[in-house]
Each structure stands twice: as structure tokens, then as C-alpha cells.
Amino acid sequence: xxARPANAHQARLLKLLRDGGPNSRAQLGDQVELSRSxxxxxxxxxxxxxxxxxxxxxxxxxxxxxxxxRLNPGLRFLGVDIGATSVDVxxxxxxxxxxxxxxxxxxxxxxxxxxFEQVLDMAGKLKAAGLAEGFDGxxxxxxxxxxxxxxxxxxxxxxxxxxxxxxxxxxxxxxxCPIMVDNDVNLMAMGEQxxxxxxxxxxxxxxxxxxxxxCGIVVGGRVYRGTTGSAGDIGHIQAVPGGRPCAxxxxxxxxxHFSGAALARDAVQAAQQGLSPELxxxxxxxxxxTAVDVAAAATAGDATALALIRxxxxxxxxxxAGLVSFFNPALLVIGxxxxxxxxxxxxxxxxxxxxxxxxxATGNLPIVLGExxxxxxxxxxxxxxxxxxxxxx
Amino acid sequence: xxARPANAHQARLLKLLRDGGPNSRAQLGDQVELSRSxxxxxxxxxxxxxxxxxxxxxxxxxxxxxxxxRLNPGLRFLGVDIGATSVDVxxxxxxxxxxxxxxxxxxxxxxxxxxFEQVLDMAGKLKAAGLAEGFDGxxxxxxxxxxxxxxxxxxxxxxxxxxxxxxxxxxxxxxxCPIMVDNDVNLMAMGEQxxxxxxxxxxxxxxxxxxxxxCGIVVGGRVYRGTTGSAGDIGHIQAVPGGRPCAxxxxxxxxxHFSGAALARDAVQAAQQGLSPELxxxxxxxxxxTAVDVAAAATAGDATALALIRxxxxxxxxxxAGLVSFFNPALLVIGxxxxxxxxxxxxxxxxxxxxxxxxxATGNLPIVLGExxxxxxxxxxxxxxxxxxxxxx
Numbered sequence: 001x002x003a004r005p006a007n008a009h010q011a012r013l014l015k016l017l018r019d020g021g022p023n024s025r026a027q028l029g030d031q032v033e034l035s036r037s038x039x040x041x042x043x044x045x046x047x048x049x050x051x052x053x054x055x056x057x058x059x060x061x062x063x064x065x066x067x068x069x070r071l072n073p074g075l076r077f078l079g080v081d082i083g084a085t086s087v088d089v090x091x092x093x094x095x096x097x098x099x100x101x102x103x104x105x106x107x108x109x110x111x112x113x114x115x116f117e118q119v120l121d122m123a124g125k126l127k128a129a130g131l132a133e134g135f136d137g138x139x140x141x142x143x144x145x146x147x148x149x150x151x152x153x154x155x156x157x158x159x160x161x162x163x164x165x166x167x168x169x170x171x172x173x174x175x176x177c178p179i180m181v182d183n184d185v186n187l188m189a190m191g192e193q194x195x196x197x198x199x200x201x202x203x204x205x206x207x208x209x210x211x212x213x214x215c216g217i218v219v220g221g222r223v224y225r226g227t228t229g230s231a232g233d234i235g236h237i238q239a240v241p242g243g244r245p246c247a248x249x250x251x252x253x254x255x256x257h258f259s260g261a262a263l264a265r266d267a268v269q270a271a272q273q274g275l276s277p278e279l280x281x282x283x284x285x286x287x288x289x290t291a292v293d294v295a296a297a298a299t300a301g302d303a304t305a306l307a308l309i310r311x312x313x314x315x316x317x318x319x320x321a322g323l324v325s326f327f328n329p330a331l332l333v334i335g336x337x338x339x340x341x342x343x344x345x346x347x348x349x350x351x352x353x354x355x356x357x358x359x360x361a362t363g364n365l366p367i368v369l370g371e372x373x374x375x376x377x378x379x380x381x382x383x384x385x386x387x388x389x390x391x392x393x
Numbered sequence: 394x395x396a397r398p399a400n401a402h403q404a405r406l407l408k409l410l411r412d413g414g415p416n417s418r419a420q421l422g423d424q425v426e427l428s429r430s431x432x433x434x435x436x437x438x439x440x441x442x443x444x445x446x447x448x449x450x451x452x453x454x455x456x457x458x459x460x461x462x463r464l465n466p467g468l469r470f471l472g473v474d475i476g477a478t479s480v481d482v483x484x485x486x487x488x489x490x491x492x493x494x495x496x497x498x499x500x501x502x503x504x505x506x507x508x509f510e511q512v513l514d515m516a517g518k519l520k521a522a523g524l525a526e527g528f529d530g531x532x533x534x535x536x537x538x539x540x541x542x543x544x545x546x547x548x549x550x551x552x553x554x555x556x557x558x559x560x561x562x563x564x565x566x567x568x569x570c571p572i573m574v575d576n577d578v579n580l581m582a583m584g585e586q587x588x589x590x591x592x593x594x595x596x597x598x599x600x601x602x603x604x605x606x607x608c609g610i611v612v613g614g615r616v617y618r619g620t621t622g623s624a625g626d627i628g629h630i631q632a633v634p635g636g637r638p639c640a641x642x643x644x645x646x647x648x649x650h651f652s653g654a655a656l657a658r659d660a661v662q663a664a665q666q667g668l669s670p671e672l673x674x675x676x677x678x679x680x681x682x683t684a685v686d687v688a689a690a691a692t693a694g695d696a697t698a699l700a701l702i703r704x705x706x707x708x709x710x711x712x713x714a715g716l717v718s719f720f721n722p723a724l725l726v727i728g729x730x731x732x733x734x735x736x737x738x739x740x741x742x743x744x745x746x747x748x749x750x751x752x753x754a755t756g757n758l759p760i761v762l763g764e765x766x767x768x769x770x771x772x773x774x775x776x777x778x779x780x781x782x783x784x785x786x
């Protein structure tokens with residue numbers, strides 16, 4: 001696909017068809033401020049680009065039956081969500097429905113060359129399964145800050161070897177299609193906005209608790225990335241004055257007290273100190289512990305595991321309470337790998353926020369788990385590239 | 394003035410003339426995406442409304458000399474900035490230049506009826522001085538959260554009697570012109586954006602430290618008010634876990650540890666404990682102390698006053714460090730009454746933020762004092778109403 005919309009009207013029509021699915025010319029006309037004749041011209045031009053196709057006639061609304069229009073069903077986007085310890089790759093159609101989705105363990109510290117080899121291999125498998133012949137565009141999420149206009153990771157703390165790597169340029173050549181790159185947390189927010197719990201919400205926060213911790217910020221329906229692309233980087237906000245030393249050189253950072261990595265460390269320590277038979281047994285079996293083990297132990301009623309999750313949720317809530325007062329969001333979404341900890345975590349976060357933020361900011365504030373799980377990131381990635389391609393060049 | 398722009402093009406032209414001053418048709422054409430003939434039509438229509446007037450011929454750019462256009466020099470806006478302990482009222486022209494400005498002490502706790510009587514009296518004085526015959530619109534700032542669409546204060550903690558008072562409706566009748574109401578901190582941000590230190594900055598924070606403490610948030614050049622109008626309400630973010638009891642019922646809130654009110658309390662205590670001869674002398678003379686006394690004592694080299702300011706700045710910096718990591722602003726402005734404390738305060742705030750935020754967020758972050766002082770709020774108020782009037786109805 002090389003065609004792009006020629007103007008803002010066409011861009012709007014493409015996004016309406018993406019978000020609302022097939023639609024009649026008459027119904028599209030109800031949603032845009034265009035005269036009937038102008039609308040007809042723009043739709044005809046879009047049909048000419050091949051981005052949209054005619055799809056039969058709509059049911060009559062009283063007069064002549066209107067033509068149905070939809071995005072070209074042959075369009076394919078690739079959504080890639082690179083986490084610290086695994087990678088998700090999915091194929092979507094232009095309406096961002098996930099047609100196929102692969103997940104594989106992977107260590108982001110192996111560096112961009114090794115990781116992209118794996119991504120290309122996974123994309124190849126999705127193609128071989130008949131889900132796509134090629135890709136019209138791809139969105140890529142990486143677990144660190146990104147200089148958005150250039151698609152380049154900057155100073156990513158958990159990603160040695162990625163600093164300044166031209167992700168956009170390299171993958172665009174390898175895949176032969178346009179690429180957009182963003183922080184994984186922003187993509188999760190966009191995914192939940194497109195197809196998850198944040199549909200139709202204009203101003204919200206989406207906190208991802210995985211190996212690290214970050215926050216997607218959506219203002220007026222658009223991701224806010226900050227001046228240097230590091231907005232939402234909340235893992236190093238101070239949660240505990242004079243608290244644990246953090247890899248960043250400060251003490252008491254949120255990530256040092258709660259994240260997938262911190263929780264795993266705490267769990268190993270608790271197991272070794274004999275505080276939890278459940279965790280000790282799991283440590284002996286597998287030689288290591290992760291957040292998944294803590295979740296399982298908590299589900300089995302292990303008091304230490306439950307206490308670790310509650311304490312972590314309280315730290316997260318302490319930091320988020322301040323951000324809720326500051327940002328006054330309409331919705332707060334909690335997602336990421338650690339949401340396996342589920343409602344115990346959510347309850348602790350909620351309690352702390354409701355206790356510590358002003359009633360005016362929390363009065364109507366839903367605090368909920370994300371709905372899409374691992375699909376959020378890849379859906380957000382597809383949305384990122386579609387936002388780009390469905391905008392005037 | 395009843396005319397409003399008929400469309401987005403006219404609105405854009407009005408704002409260009411407001412922010413850039415008189416301009417030739419040719420130069421305006423360089424700044425908007427309109428054909429020459431379309432531009433001529435829109436300018437002629439604006440001339441017809443009386444919102445803009447012709448103003449002679451511009452210097453030649455090689456061909457025929459272009460007509461100069463400016464906003465009607467007879468337009469008058471009223472800017473009102475109601476603080477906790479004083480009120481500022483100013484008259485501006487349509488380019489938001491302050492033509493006259495009055496300040497009077499006033500206690501916001503006297504309630505809206507008494508305060509507006511005083512505001513109307515001050516507006517009358519400005520009229521009597523020949524600065525305005527009437528007002529084409531007025532912007533009003535109040536020291537608390539505002540339900541923006543309706544122009545009604547909500548649950549204002551320091552403003553008993555104001556909750557739900559229909560400020561917009563009542564003042565609109567009294568003044569006989571359109572009114573917009575906003576939080577005083579947002580207006581300060583808009584003032585610094587229009588004519589102060591934040592000109593041309595898209596994403597910035599503007600922290601006002603007065604009797605209380607609050608933060609204006611500007612995203613993409615527009616004030617972000619949050620879902621219920623309480624965005625930027627940072628006075629009750631926890632600065633000191635388990636710290637001082639706060640009027641809101643929690644402990645350790647920023648406002649309990651540093652604000653004009655907290656600083657005055659601390660100063661009185663220090664004077665009474667014999668820690669500061671300078672403050673003790675001032676307390677004996679006037680029977681009370683304010684931030685102004687602390688500033689004067691600090692200027693005179695009083696160690697206790699300096700320590701109070703530094704400690705306060707550190708608390709402010711602790712909270713702002715987290716918000717800088719979260720929001721990644723291009724600029725952080727510190728303003729409000731307490732800026733009389735000047736560079737001692739600023740240095741403490743800066744030190745804490747640079748120490749505690751990530752380098753990616755602080756690398757290019759200027760942290761500066763506001764430039765406009767008491768003019769910021771009234772200028773922002775005039776800008777608020779002009780944004781409203783210079784938008785399509």
C-alpha cells in the first residue's frame with residue numbers, strides 16, 4: 001500500500017471505517033461535516049486509491065439504497081510488542097482485528113539485531129500460515145522511551161545496545177513497509193482505547209506493570225508523549241523516601257519497590273527466609289521465581305504472597321494517588337504482566353488512591369484492570385501505524 | 394460586542410491579530426492555508442462585523458501595497474483574578490495589552506456577593522478613569538476548582554460559600570457581557586503563555602505558590618483541565634509520608650508543608666521560639682507574619698528565614714520531581730505570591746528536581762520564575778474570554 005489520504009476529510013473517513021467497520025455512504029455522511037456532493041467526491045477518490053472498496057448496498061432508509069463502503073479487506077498491519085522478556089507479534093486487518101498472534105520468550109538485552117531476527121521470523125510464520133502476503137505497515141513497541149518522530153529508542157534503562165538504534169529505518173527496509181515505533185506502554189493505552197476498557201474515553205491513564213512500570217497518558221483521545229518522549233516514565237518516581245536503592249542511582253523509586261522484577265526478588269527472599277512454604281517449593285522446583293509464581297501462591301492462599309502483592313499495590317497506589325490529583329483522569333487502567341495478580345493488587349491500589357487523592361478527582365474515577373491482556377500492545381501497535389497511514393502524507 | 398467569527402478561518406485570523414498585532418492582508422495570507430480570494434472574503438466579512446478594522450497600507454513587498462488590518466482598537470476586555478487574600482482587576486484591549494490594573498486586599502472567604510461587589514466597584518473605577526466605556530467580555534479567575542463548561546466553582550476548599558455559585562451567570566448579568574470562569578492557576582499559565590516566559594511553548598507546567606499551591610497544565614498550547622476541572626490540584630499530593638496534618642484530613646500534603654499560609658505559620662512559630670530576631674521584631678511590629686516578611690528577613694540574611702524557604706523549596710521540588718518524570722514538560726514555571734522568595738526558593742526547587750527526576754526528563758528542562766507577576770492572572774483572564782469570543786459561536 002502506498003496510497004495515503006489526500007486531505008483531512010479522507011483521513012477522517014478512513015478512521016471512521018477503521019473504528020466503526022463497514023458503513024453506508026449515507027451513514028458516513030451523518031458523521032462528517034461535508035455536503036452530500038463533497039462527500040461523494042471524497043469517497044470516490046478513496047475508492048480510486050484502493051484503500052476502501054464498495055461492499056454492496058445498505059438497507060433502505062426510506063429512499064434510494066445507499067452504497068456500503070469498507071476498508072480494503074486485503075490490507076494487513078503487523079503489530080509488534082517487544083517486552084523485557086518476551087515478544088508478541090500479530091497480524092491485523094485494517095479494522096485492527098487480530099487475525100493471528102504469536103508470543104515467544106525473548107530477552108530484550110540480547111539487543112536489537114537478535115530481537116528483530118526473531119520478530120522477522122515470527123512475522124514469516126504468520127505469513128506462512130496464510131494470514132498475510134505482505135504488510136501494508138507495522139507498529140513496533142519497545143520497553144523504553146522513544147524519540148517518536150525518528151522512531152529511535154533513547155537511553156532505555158533496561159535495554160543496553162538499543163540506545164539510538166534506528167529501529168524505524170532498519171525494520172522498514174526489512175519488512176518493506178512503513179513503520180512507526182513507540183513506547184510499549186503507549187501502545188497498551190492505544191490498544192485499550194481502540195478495543196478495550198478505554199473505548200470512547202478521552203482523558204485517561206493506563207499503567208503497565210510488567211518487568212518495569214510505566215504509564216500511558218491519553219489527552220483528548222491522543223497519546224501524550226512529552227517533550228522528549230519520556231512522559232509516563234513513572235517507575236522512578238519516589239514511592240518511599242530513603243527507601244530501597246534503585247538501578248538509576250536514587251533511592252525509593254517505585255520500580256525498586258514494586259514491579260515484576262522487584263516482586264520476583266522479594267519472593268525469592270521470602271522463600272529463602274522460610275516465610276512461605278508455597279514459594280519455597282516453587283523455588284526448589286524451578287530454581288527461580290517470577291510474578292506468575294507469586295500470583296499462583298496467592299491464589300493458593302499463601303499469606304506471604306498476598307502480603308507482597310498488597311504491599312506492592314500500596315506503593316503503586318501512593319504514586320498514582322499523586323498523579324490522579326494532578327491529572328484528574330476519567331479512567332485509570334492497570335495492565336501488564338503483573339495483572340495476573342488481579343484483584344488483590346487492584347484492591348490495594350484502589351484503597352490507597354481513594355484514601356490519598358482528593359474526592360473531586362476520585363469521585364467518579366473507575367480504577368479497572370485492562371481488558372485485552374497481551375492483545376493490547378499489538379492492537380495498539382496496529383493502531384499506531386494505521387493512525388500514521390490514515391493521515392494525509 | 395455581539396459578533397463572533399462565523400467559521401474556523403475567521404477565528405484563526407482573529408487570534409493571529411490578537412497574538413501578533415496589526416498585520417497586512419499579505420502577511421496574514423502567509424500564515425493561513427487559504428487561497429488569496431478566500432482570504433479576501435473572510436477578511437472582508439470580519440471587517441463587516443466590526444471585530445477588525447482597516448489601518449492604512451503596509452509597506453510594499455514588491456507589488457501593490459497590501460491593506461493593514463487590526464483588531465478593533467475600541468474593544469475592551471476585563472480581566473479579574475480573585476486570590477485568597479486580594480483581587481486584581483484589569484482592562485485590556487483586544488490584543489490583551491493591559492491598559493489599567495487595580496489590586497486590592499480582599500478575603501475570598503467573605504463570599505461571592507461581597508467579593509463581586511468589590512470587583513464591580515474596581516471595574517467601575519477603571520471605567521471612570523476613561524479606560525473603557527463598557528466591556529466586550531470578561532475572564533474571571535477563582536482560587537479553586539471550576540466546573541469549566543458552566544463557570545461554577547466546585548468544592549473549593551478555601552472558599553466557603555462559593556460551592557456551586559453561578560459566577561458566570563451572575564457576573565454576565567451585572568457586567569452585561571459574556572463571561573468565562575476558570576481556576577486562577579490556569580489563568581496564570583495562560584498569561585505567561587501569552588505574554589510571559591512561556592511564549593511559544595506547547596507543553597509546560599506553571600506552578601502557582603500563593604496562599605495555597607496549584608499547577609496549570611498546558612498540553613499542545615491548550616490548558617488541560619481534567620475530567621472534573623481539578624487537574625493541577627497538587628496541593629494535596631503527599632510530600633512527607635506521615636507528615637503534618639492537613640485541613641483535607643490527610644497527613645503530609647504539600648500545602649501543609651509549604652505554601653504562603655504554611656510559611657507564615659512556620660515563621661510565627663520560629664519568631665516565638667526565639668529562633669529569629671528578625672522575624673520576632675517584625676512579628677512584634679505588625680502582630681502577624683506573611684510570606685513577605687519571610688522574604689524580607691531572608692534578604693536581610695536571616696538564617697532561619699532562609700532555612701524555611703529552602704526546606705519549603707525542597708518539599709515543592711519533591712512533588713514536582715515526580716510530576717516532571719510523569720509529564721516530561723518543555724518548561725516549568727514557578728509563580729505566585731511566594732515568588733517574592735525568589736532565587737533561594739528556585740534554587741531549592743531546582744536542586745531537588747534535578748536530583749530526583751530522570752535525566753531524560755530534566756536534560757533540557759528550564760525551571761524558571763514567572764515573568765509577569767500579578768499581571769499574569771489578569772492577562773490570562775483576558776485571554777480566556779478572547780479565546781471564547783474569537784471562536785465560532
